[in-house]
Structure formats: C-alpha cells, structure tokens
Amino acid sequence: MAMSFIGNVIFIIFRLYTGMQKRGIIMKKKNVGMVLSLVLALSLLTGCGGSEQSSKTATKAESKDKTSGAAITLQLAHVNPSKDEDNLQHSCLTFANKLKELSGGTMTVKVIGDSQLGSDREVIEGMQMGTVDMSLSMNSSLGSFNPKLQALDLPYMFENRKQVYAVFGDKEIMGALKKDLYENNNILILDMFDNGFRNCLNNVKPINSINDVKGMKLRLPENAIWSDCFKAFGASPTTMAFSEVYTACQQGTVDGFELPIASTYSGGYWEVCKYYSLTEHLFTALDLCISRITWDKLNKEQQNWVQEAADFAMKENYAYIQKQEDKWLKAIGEKMKVNKCADKSGFIAAAQSTYKKYSDQIGKDMMDKIMKKVASVK
Numbered sequence: 001m002a003m004s005f006i007g008n009v010i011f012i013i014f015r016l017y018t019g020m021q022k023r024g025i026i027m028k029k030k031n032v033g034m035v036l037s038l039v040l041a042l043s044l045l046t047g048c049g050g051s052e053q054s055s056k057t058a059t060k061a062e063s064k065d066k067t068s069g070a071a072i073t074l075q076l077a078h079v080n081p082s083k084d085e086d087n088l089q090h091s092c093l094t095f096a097n098k099l100k101e102l103s104g105g106t107m108t109v110k111v112i113g114d115s116q117l118g119s120d121r122e123v124i125e126g127m128q129m130g131t132v133d134m135s136l137s138m139n140s141s142l143g144s145f146n147p148k149l150q151a152l153d154l155p156y157m158f159e160n161r162k163q164v165y166a167v168f169g170d171k172e173i174m175g176a177l178k179k180d181l182y183e184n185n186n187i188l189i190l191d192m193f194d195n196g197f198r199n200c201l202n203n204v205k206p207i208n209s210i211n212d213v214k215g216m217k218l219r220l221p222e223n224a225i226w227s228d229c230f231k232a233f234g235a236s237p238t239t240m241a242f243s244e245v246y247t248a249c250q251q252g253t254v255d256g257f258e259l260p261i262a263s264t265y266s267g268g269y270w271e272v273c274k275y276y277s278l279t280e281h282l283f284t285a286l287d288l289c290i291s292r293i294t295w296d297k298l299n300k301e302q303q304n305w306v307q308e309a310a311d312f313a314m315k316e317n318y319a320y321i322q323k324q325e326d327k328w329l330k331a332i333g334e335k336m337k338v339n340k341c342a343d344k345s346g347f348i349a350a351a352q353s354t355y356k357k358y359s360d361q362i363g364k365d366m367m368d369k370i371m372k373k374v375a376s377v378k
Contacts, residue, residue: 202256210346
C-alpha cells in the first residue's frame with residue numbers, strides 16, 4: 001500500500017517536471033536539485049522503508065503471485081469514445097472478452113476510453129512508470145518516445161492495406177522494432193492494429209490538391225514527423241491532445257484536423273467540420289501495448305493467454321474495420337461534404353522531405369527494409 005502510494009507520488013512529480021519542460025519553463029538548478037532529491041528520498045523509502053523481514057515477505061509474496069492462479073484485473077486505456085461500435089473500443093473489448101475466456105475468468109480487463117487516463121503520451125508515460133497496465137495507442141505517439149517506430153508513420157508510405165499488413169506481419173521488421181521498444185522504453189507491443197488511412201477535415205473548403213491546404217490551421221497529434229509533413233504541405237500545424245480537438249474546431253481555434261474514417265464516424269465530427277477530403281496521407285497504425293512492469297509480474301501461462309487474446313483481437317480488428325468502413329463513410333457523407341482528393345501528386349512530392357529529415361533517427365536500414373517489403377506487394 002505504502003509502496004503504491006510512493007510510486008504514485010514519484011509519477012506525479014515526474015509528470016509535473018516533464019510538463020514544465022514541455023511548456024518551456026526553465027527551472028533553476030536549486031529547484032531541479034530539490035525535485036531530484038525528493039524523488040531520490042522517496043525511492044530510498046520504497047527500497048528501504050521496511051525491515052529485512054518485510055523485504056523477505058514481499059519477495060515470497062511476489063514469487064507466489066507469479067505462480068498462483070490469483071485473479072488479475074488489467075486496465076486498458078485508449079483515447080477514443082467508449083462506444084461499442086468505435087474501432088478502438090471494439091478492439092479492446094474483443095481482447096478483454098477473449099482473455100477472460102482463455103483464463104477461465106482469472107484475468108479480466110477494464111477498458112477505459114475517452115482519454116480518462118490521459119492522452120496517448122500520458123498513458124505511455126504511465127506504462128513506463130508502471131501506473132498504467134495497457135493501452136491501444138497510435139504508433140505515432142510511441143514514435144515520440146522511440147524514433148525507430150516512426151518508420152511506420154512516414155507520409156504516403158503505404159498505398160493499400162495489403163502493404164500495411166505485409167509489413168506488420170514481417171517478423172524481421174516488427175521483431176526489431178518491438179525488441180528496441182521493450183528494452184529501451186519498458187513497453188511491449190503485443191500486436192499491430194488497423195485504424196485506417198487518415199484524411200483531412202476542415203471548415204474552409206474541400207481539399208483537391210496541395211494548393212487547397214496551404215495556410216490552413218490544422219490540429220495534429222503531438223508528433224514531430226507529422227507536423228513536419230504538414231509544414232511541407234504548406235499548412236500551419238498546431239499540436240494538441242485529441243481530447244481538445246472538438247472544442248478547438250467548435251471555437252475556430254483551428255480550421256480543422258485530420259482523422260481516419262473510423263474515428264471521424266465514432267466521434268461525430270460533422271458537428272464541428274463541414275468538409276471531409278480523402279487525402280489518405282498517412283496510415284493510422286495502432287499498437288496494443290503492455291507495460292513491461294505489468295508483463296514481468298505475469299507467469300508464463302498468463303503471458304501466453306495475453307498474447308493469444310491479442311492475436312485474436314488483431315485478426316478481428318482487420319476484419320471489422322474493412323467490413324464497416326464503407327458504411328461509416330456513407331454515414332459521414334450524409335452529414336458533411338465528402339470528396340476524393342483529385343490530385344495527390346503535390347502531397348507525395350512534398351512528403352519526401354520528411355524521409356530525408358528522419359532517415360538518421362529512424363535508421364536507413366529499417367526504412368529500406370520497409371520500403372522493399374511495400375514494393376513487393378501490389
């Protein structure tokens with residue numbers, strides 16, 4: 001109980017400090033020292049607060065927990081609406097139901113949507129600290145922590161889902177990316193999910209070519225590669241949390257944003273935007289992740305159940321989104337003006353600057369492997 005409290009305090013201090021860094025607040029050396037001293041003191045309390053006997057008791061309890069069939073509840077967070085039809089919610093519930101079935105009810109999952117546990121970035125930080133068990137997050141959000149993952153977020157990398165699934169199913173490519181994230185960021189990717197190609201919503205005009213997007217104030221996720229992509233398009237990108245988008249469009253803080261069909265439908269964004277243009281500039285890869293801290297507490301059988309449930313949910317996700325997407329787009333078209341982007345050539349040409357800029361961060365070898373795999377699939 002005390003350890004849990006102290007861990008939460010450390011997490012809060014960590015969040016406050018990183019939050020100040022994000023906002024550009026420069027802390028004096030004296031204040032930094034005080035924060036670090038407090039964190040160190042709390043860490044020592046965590047490690048040394050009990051007697052040698054209590055330490056032995058904790059070790060025994062941990063050993064027993066890893067081998068027993070005690071009931072476990074995992075929290076699984078995502079930022080989308082908690083509607084059963086929502087693609088993220090549907091995928092999370094599918095995983096939760098399958099895991100309960102496989103474990104005979106000894107493992108349950110509490111799905112928490114609507115950004116209740118925070119933005120993608122905040123949830124990822126929580127998984128690193130061990131205060132959040134699992135998430136279904138955008139790959140681009142994880143890419144902010146591990147640049148190598150950004151290889152899957154390059155604009156116009158994929159033309160169709162066959163190419164996407166071929167890369168996701170490549171053990172050499174995905175094995176290297178997952179290993180790096182696990183070892184360096186304390187997060188394990190169980191499987192890659194599909195949320196579709198991203199398109200532009202706005203209140204100015206339909207987008208038929210790169211000229212139409214120039215000067216538009218568009219909201220983007222907190223991801224540098226996507227911001228640079230839209231700067232190359234000539235837009236004026238503004239990064240903000242997904243939970244703030246609706247109000248920002250409603251108040252005119254931004255002209256619009258970009259989102260795949262699935263999330264545009266479940267979010268009902270026709271209420272704040274007039275136009276939906278199928279630019280298909282990026283593919284929205286979703287990562288079903290688990291904290292390494294949570295994963296290591298599970299015994300081998302439990303880990304196998306979690307992975308099997310993830311594999312099942314991934315296959316269901318692929319089938320579900322492809323079955324529903326046309327229906328969702330038709331429904332969107334009844335509420336706002338939908339158009340296919342007539343000329344993508346300008347976007348594709350401008351996007352090449354991001355490939356050059358991020359080549360060193362991602363790794364040229366990884367980029368070449370992915371592009372070679374994509375080229376082999378029509």
